[in-house]
Amino acid sequence: MGEMSRAVHEPPTFLRRYVFSTDHKVIGIQYLITAMFMAIAGGGLVALMRMQLAWPGTKWAWLGRIFPDGMESGVMKPEFYLSLMTMHGTIMVFFVVSLGLLGGFGNFLIPLQIGARDMAFPVLNMLSYWTIVPACLVMLGSFWVEGGAAAAGWTAYPPLSAVRTALPGSQWGQTLWILGMALFIASFTMGGLNYVTTIFDQRTKGMSMMRMPLTIWTMFIASAIGLLAFPPLLAAAVLLLFDRHGGTSFFLPSGLYFGNQLLPNSGGTPLLWQHLFWFLGHPEVYVLILPALGITLDLLPVFTRKPLFGYRLTVYCLYAIAALSMIVWGHHMYVSGMSPYVGEFFAIGTLAITVPSTIIGVNMIASLWGGTLRFPTPMLFVIGAIVFFGTGGFGGIFLGNATSDIQLHDTYFVVGHFHLMIGGVTLMAMFAGVYYWFPKMFGRMMSERLGKVHFWLTFPAFYAIFLAMHYQGLAGMPRRYYAFDKYEYLQWLQGSHLHVSLAAFLLFGAQFLFLYNFFRSVFRGRKAADNPWNAATLEWSSPTPAPHGNWGEHLPEVHRWPYDYSVPGATGDCTPQTTPASVAPVTF
Amino acid sequence: MEASTARRVGSSLAIVIWLLALGVVALGLRRWMPPLASEHGAGIDAMIRFSMSAVGSLILIGHCVLGYFLWRFSRQDKISFRLAGHHLERRWSLVAALLMAAIAEGGVLTLGLPVWAKVYDTEAPSNALPIEVTTEQFAWNVRYAGPDGVFGRTSPKLITLDNPLGVDAQDPAGKDDVIDLNVIRAEVNRAVKIRLRSKDVLHSFFLPNLRVKQDSVPGMTIEFWFVPNKTGTFELACAELCGLGHYEMRGLLVVLTTEEFQKWLQEKKNG
Ligand code: HEM
Ligand SMILES: [Cu+2]
Numbered sequence: 135m136g137e138m139s140r141a142v143h144e145p146p147t148f149l150r151r152y153v154f155s156t157d158h159k160v161i162g163i164q165y166l167i168t169a170m171f172m173a174i175a176g177g178g179l180v181a182l183m184r185m186q187l188a189w190p191g192t193k194w195a196w197l198g199r200i201f202p203d204g205m206e207s208g209v210m211k212p213e214f215y216l217s218l219m220t221m222h223g224t225i226m227v228f229f230v231v232s233l234g235l236l237g238g239f240g241n242f243l244i245p246l247q248i249g250a251r252d253m254a255f256p257v258l259n260m261l262s263y264w265t266i267v268p269a270c271l272v273m274l275g276s277f278w279v280e281g282g283a284a285a286a287g288w289t290a291y292p293p294l295s296a297v298r299t300a301l302p303g304s305q306w307g308q309t310l311w312i313l314g315m316a317l318f319i320a321s322f323t324m325g326g327l328n329y330v331t332t333i334f335d336q337r338t339k340g341m342s343m344m345r346m347p348l349t350i351w352t353m354f355i356a357s358a359i360g361l362l363a364f365p366p367l368l369a370a371a372v373l374l375l376f377d378r379h380g381g382t383s384f385f386l387p388s389g390l391y392f393g394n395q396l397l398p399n400s401g402g403t404p405l406l407w408q409h410l411f412w413f414l415g416h417p418e419v420y421v422l423i424l425p426a427l428g429i430t431l432d433l434l435p436v437f438t439r440k441p442l443f444g445y446r447l448t449v450y451c452l453y454a455i456a457a458l459s460m461i462v463w464g465h466h467m468y469v470s471g472m473s474p475y476v477g478e479f480f481a482i483g484t485l486a487i488t489v490p491s492t493i494i495g496v497n498m499i500a501s502l503w504g505g506t507l508r509f510p511t512p513m514l515f516v517i518g519a520i521v522f523f524g525t526g527g528f529g530g531i532f533l534g535n536a537t538s539d540i541q542l543h544d545t546y547f548v549v550g551h552f553h554l555m556i557g558g559v560t561l562m563a564m565f566a567g568v569y570y571w572f573p574k575m576f577g578r579m580m581s582e583r584l585g586k587v588h589f590w591l592t593f594p595a596f597y598a599i600f601l602a603m604h605y606q607g608l609a610g611m612p613r614r615y616y617a618f619d620k621y622e623y624l625q626w627l628q629g630s631h632l633h634v635s636l637a638a639f640l641l642f643g644a645q646f647l648f649l650y651n652f653f654r655s656v657f658r659g660r661k662a663a664d665n666p667w668n669a670a671t672l673e674w675s676s677p678t679p680a681p682h683g684n685w686g687e688h689l690p691e692v693h694r695w696p697y698d699y700s701v702p703g704a705t706g707d708c709t710p711q712t713t714p715a716s717v718a719p720v721t722f
Numbered sequence: 723m724e725a726s727t728a729r730r731v732g733s734s735l736a737i738v739i740w741l742l743a744l745g746v747v748a749l750g751l752r753r754w755m756p757p758l759a760s761e762h763g764a765g766i767d768a769m770i771r772f773s774m775s776a777v778g779s780l781i782l783i784g785h786c787v788l789g790y791f792l793w794r795f796s797r798q799d800k801i802s803f804r805l806a807g808h809h810l811e812r813r814w815s816l817v818a819a820l821l822m823a824a825i826a827e828g829g830v831l832t833l834g835l836p837v838w839a840k841v842y843d844t845e846a847p848s849n850a851l852p853i854e855v856t857t858e859q860f861a862w863n864v865r866y867a868g869p870d871g872v873f874g875r876t877s878p879k880l881i882t883l884d885n886p887l888g889v890d891a892q893d894p895a896g897k898d899d900v901i902d903l904n905v906i907r908a909e910v911n912r913a914v915k916i917r918l919r920s921k922d923v924l925h926s927f928f929l930p931n932l933r934v935k936q937d938s939v940p941g942m943t944i945e946f947w948f949v950p951n952k953t954g955t956f957e958l959a960c961a962e963l964c965g966l967g968h969y970e971m972r973g974l975l976v977v978l979t980t981e982e983f984q985k986w987l988q989e990k991k992n993g
């Protein structure tokens with residue numbers, strides 16, 4: 135088959151083109167829209183939680199009609215709060231951020247930025263998306279089974295998650311949670327294999343690894359650590375399923391006593407689950423944040439009109455972070471009962487991550503130095519991501535340090551910290567990415583005016599909410615509490631719950647501006663030029679929006695790194711990667 | 723047109739970012755942590771204070787620099803600096819990275835680990851008061867060893883509603899044990915040695931004022947000790963999700979003077 139026939143043959147039917155498509159761009163957009171839908175769900179859950187925390191025990195008759203079990207007669211039950219919290223965390227981490235960044239941007243960008251016509255395994259790619267759809271449905275549907283959705287936290291620690299009488303959500307909800315996660319992991323594995331293979335194998339002529347944009351580097355590294363870390367979680371989930379339904383005792387020791395009954399289990403330990411979970415869980419946070427950093431770094435040169443600061447060093451740092459991320463999981467377990475000697479090792483290892491992280495942060499800020507800064511909406515969100523990466527990262531210095539973690543573990547300090555990082559940096563980068571690549575996806579621009587309002591509401595509200603939580607945590611406020619009215623030492627914080635909740639409602643509301651802008655612009659947005667941001671990376675050398683097969687008859691050839699802006703002696707301030715060295719000097 | 727917009731947005735961003743940094747620092751200067759009431763807690767507080775000052779300064783510097791760049795470089799139409807060599811890059815980044823390493827690892831090694839070692843790697847003083855705490859949904863069972871300093875045998879098989887710990891009545895060592903619920907009494911300035919167990923799920927023994935936190939794990943008996951150095955009543959919170967009553971699994975640590983404590987122990991044994 136010649137290249138040409140591949141380029142021209144577009145699938146003939148609507149179903150094959152937009153629903154069961156094997157085109158990486160369509161699949162990427164499907165993922166992105168699914169993630170947006172799940173974000174509304176995950177955000178809605180947290181809006182309910184914040185209502186309870188701001189006005190504990192208030193009766194909301196209309197909510198009682200929507201959730202006749204969880205909010206019988208309109209007052210939220212503690213077990214319902216825990217279900218909301220668990221599903222919020224699970225949905226946000228796996229079904230919004232993973233889905234949006236890797237599924238959405240990964241699929242859409244990898245072939246376009248490395249000069250391929252599609253992913254290495256297009257059918258596998260389609261299968262990966264259609265495995266995620268039932269996973270989403272299972273997760274959401276679990277709210278309506280006996281006992282409600284899983285409620286043992288997104289970490290699902292046994293025995294709470296293993297013993298079905300321990301908690302209402304540990305009846306069928308937890309089983310569905312395991313099923314949903316298994317489907318998710320299957321889908322992620324298909325996607326991850328595809329990304330890694332495509333990046334290794336499908337790069338166009340001249341696109342050496344060291345000429346790849348950092349988005350691609352981070353997708354590559356994130357997929358690799360995800361592939362290493364997810365299978366142990368899948369294994370653990372299967373063991374948990376056996377403990378729940380098969381009478382095994384992987385995570386259950388002898389002597390467990392529930393509801394006036396001695397359980398027959400013996401020989402297991404709950405700590406095993408924690409090790410297996412965090413062996414995935416910690417790398418997973420890097421799976422989320424690395425692509426967000428990649429997008430942030432990639433957009434900086436476009437809106438400063440100068441090369442990125444420290445490209446090569448950043449790549450080395452990404453490798454270092456990935457390697458370290460696999461051996462620091464124990465920092466989630468300092469007070470779990472694990473040997474304290476191991477704790478010392480994990481503390482030193484964890485804080486070593488500050489070194490490559492700092493270098494990346496410094497490179498971001500230094501990339502602004504001497505540039506001509508312009509602030510269309512994507513750039514605003516890029517700045518937001520940088521700020522959150524800085525402030526959020528500093529929280530890690532307290533938590534990685536085993537000694538201060540004794541006090542801060544399982545308090546709102548942790549909630550504040552991880553939201554700035556895997557919530558804030560990722561959300562900012564995803565917004566930046568959507569505003570930036572929207573023209574590539576749909577051939578139209580999103581509204582700048584709405585975009586700016588969206589930013590100026592989102593950024594300060596997000597910062598305020600999660601900064602406040604750090605201080606609540608310093609005050610010793612435990613997380614995963616349905617109400618804070620039982621403790622005297624927490625009384626003085628009552629007012630702050632209301633403030634945080636109000637900011638959260640504002641934040642939630644502002645996201646509808648984005649959704650409106652997105653769907654309106656698909657049909658009504660201003661028509662986009664081929665290279666609307668005047669950017670050098672490869673995806674903008676294909677027509678906008680990109681056709682099936684991405685390029686016409688010939689694949690592009692790459693002659694330089696992706697950040698050749700303001701090259702001395704070149705015409706214009708942007709020299710695309712396809713420009714030969716004979717036309718403009720190569721500066722990297 | 724585009725240039726003037728850039729200037730306006732750049733300045734706004736800069737101002738907001740500077741204000742945020744001021745907010746972080748202003749809030750950070752307030753006192754948040756509950757009043758301290760234990761000996762080793764001073765070390766933990768010193769660790770946290772060190773990180774607060776170091777990180778506070780870095781946040782201030784970082785936000786100032788970022789804000790300044792946004793302000794300054796939104797006002798030019800041509801780039802004023804384009805890096806050619808990569809050595810300069812490396813030098814810059816390395817300086818920052820080394821500073822960070824010094825703060826983060828330096829803090830752990832010099833301030834953190836000594837406290838950690840003191841908490842986990844030193845034997846409790848020989849006069850320490852042994853107390854067993856057994857967690858269950860959603861209560862703290864407290865047991866004192868009595869004058870013989872030995873806890874009587876227990877077995878999960880013996881648990882009944884009247885015997886929540888499953889105490890073996892045959893064991894003579896248990897005769898002088900004292901059992902209580904949700905209230906732990908201790909003596910000021912005398913070490914308390916906790917023996918933590920759980921009957922059902924994970925819980926966590928969190929004394930915010932004493933800077934003590936330790937998960938209780940079914941199947942494990944975890945021992946640790948601390949020295950309360952202020953008299954008074956302190957709240958004991960559960961810090962590991964344990965079910966629908968997690969938020970109200972509240973206990974108390976009552977730290978008494980030596981006389982008060984002995985008197986209470988006597989009364990408990992007689993009554
Ligand atoms: C709309 C903005 C958001 C707000 C206001 C918010 C707020 C909260 C709150 C109040 C909790 C529960 C704390 C507790 O009861 O212990 C929570 C938990 C959590 N959130 Fe968010 N969140 C937001 C967005 C996100 C995003 C984008 C992520 C993506 C990673 C995320 C991930 C999590 C996780 C993993 C948990 C932990 C759940 C658990 O404890 O099992 N959240 N969030
Ligand atoms: Cu971690």
Ligand SMILES: [Cu+2]
Nearest residue numbers: 960962964968
């Ligand atoms: Cu609890």
